[in-house]
Amino acid sequence: MSPSALPAARDRLRVAIQKSGRLSEPARALLTSCGLSWRESRDRLFCYGESLPVDLLLVRDDDIPGLIADGVCDLGIVGRNVLAEQLLQRSNGGADKYREWRALDFGACRLDIAVPDGWEWDGPAQLRGKRIATSYPALLGAWLREQAIEAEVVPLSGSVEIAPRLGQADAICDLVSSGATLAANQLKPVLTLLKSEAVLAGPATPFSDVREELAALLLRRLDGVLRLKDSKLLLFQAQRHTVPALLKLLPDAEPPTMLQVDGGDTLALQALCHGAMTWQRLEDLKHAGARGLMVLPVERMLA
Numbered sequence: 001m002s003p004s005a006l007p008a009a010r011d012r013l014r015v016a017i018q019k020s021g022r023l024s025e026p027a028r029a030l031l032t033s034c035g036l037s038w039r040e041s042r043d044r045l046f047c048y049g050e051s052l053p054v055d056l057l058l059v060r061d062d063d064i065p066g067l068i069a070d071g072v073c074d075l076g077i078v079g080r081n082v083l084a085e086q087l088l089q090r091s092n093g094g095a096d097k098y099r100e101w102r103a104l105d106f107g108a109c110r111l112d113i114a115v116p117d118g119w120e121w122d123g124p125a126q127l128r129g130k131r132i133a134t135s136y137p138a139l140l141g142a143w144l145r146e147q148a149i150e151a152e153v154v155p156l157s158g159s160v161e162i163a164p165r166l167g168q169a170d171a172i173c174d175l176v177s178s179g180a181t182l183a184a185n186q187l188k189p190v191l192t193l194l195k196s197e198a199v200l201a202g203p204a205t206p207f208s209d210v211r212e213e214l215a216a217l218l219l220r221r222l223d224g225v226l227r228l229k230d231s232k233l234l235l236f237q238a239q240r241h242t243v244p245a246l247l248k249l250l251p252d253a254e255p256p257t258m259l260q261v262d263g264g265d266t267l268a269l270q271a272l273c274h275g276a277m278t279w280q281r282l283e284d285l286k287h288a289g290a291r292g293l294m295v296l297p298v299e300r301m302l303a
């Protein structure tokens, strides 16, 4: 590689997120909960990082993998569906330039094959010789090859679900979340090619400057935030002999801290629980001997 082809060293990290769409608000909120703030510039394309040297680039989601591949930005928040499709489109035998760094637990959807309601589905072989409309031609093409099914891929950039009704295709391969769009078009999902959610994408190789430390800091904070999602601190007291049964009711809890109360048989327990702490669970714990149950929100955690 000639020196001029090396990505320029930078002392700030650039993170691309969707400008407007399904992922833009949750992506911003997630980065904010990692302690990032920017000089506000909602309508423009660039937000200057104030609390840390981490800037935001607001773009179309489809552009994010390419911006990372070209070194224009360092990290990006994008659907796994977009990342995987473009990884396949870009792969030409060489090493991938970017990869998924973290799954972010929002923007869940599936890339499904769907067929007309009237079809009696009896397996993938039924797609042989059929026309399948999709905005994910690389993912669909790779799956068809894997299955050794010859079918025609009809690439469309949107409104894929209407293609069978218009006679453009026999089946489709598109994103599904509630399934309402499929139902409205008399289609039914029969296969899932990819389970998707928003992901943090970053380069496949480490940065060679201060961005490496900035990215590591961001990842540590992100992991702390993701780990605490839905987590609560549970406080209660219990008699020592009831503790094993109580812990069985808390399979999602970290090993609890236990303190003896008044030198007697009563223990005060505190446990970080990662699942939802519903009223039903509290009632079950009470029934098993827990007293003075309290559920507290956890804002930050640094392991």
Ligand SMILES: Nc1ncnc2c1ncn2[C@@H]1O[C@H](COP(=O)(O)OP(=O)(O)OP(=O)(O)O)[C@@H](O)[C@H]1O
Pocket (backbone or CB within 6 Å): 018, 019, 020, 021, 022, 023, 059, 060, 061, 062, 078, 079, 080, 081, 082, 107, 108, 109, 175, 176, 177, 178, 196, 197, 198
């Ligand atoms: N029901 C859904 N349909 C489509 N995408 C969904 C759904 N639920 C979650 N997503 C995720 O949200 C991402 C962004 O969806 P959106 O519809 O905002 O994209 P877009 O129209 O391509 O936006 P842009 O204008 O940035 O190109 C998808 O790539 C996918 O990962």
Ligand SMILES: O=P(O)(O)OC[C@H]1O[C@H](OP(=O)(O)OP(=O)(O)O)[C@H](O)[C@@H]1O
Pocket (backbone or CB within 6 Å): 158, 159, 161, 174, 175, 176, 177, 178, 179, 180, 181, 182
């Ligand atoms: O299973 P559902 O909850 O119905 O969601 C699935 C639909 O949502 C997306 O379209 P979107 O609404 O983003 O429209 P567009 O892709 O045509 O912009 C996707 O392309 C599907 O059409």
Ligand SMILES: [Mg+2]
Pocket (backbone or CB within 6 Å): 060, 061, 062
């Ligand atoms: Mg898009």
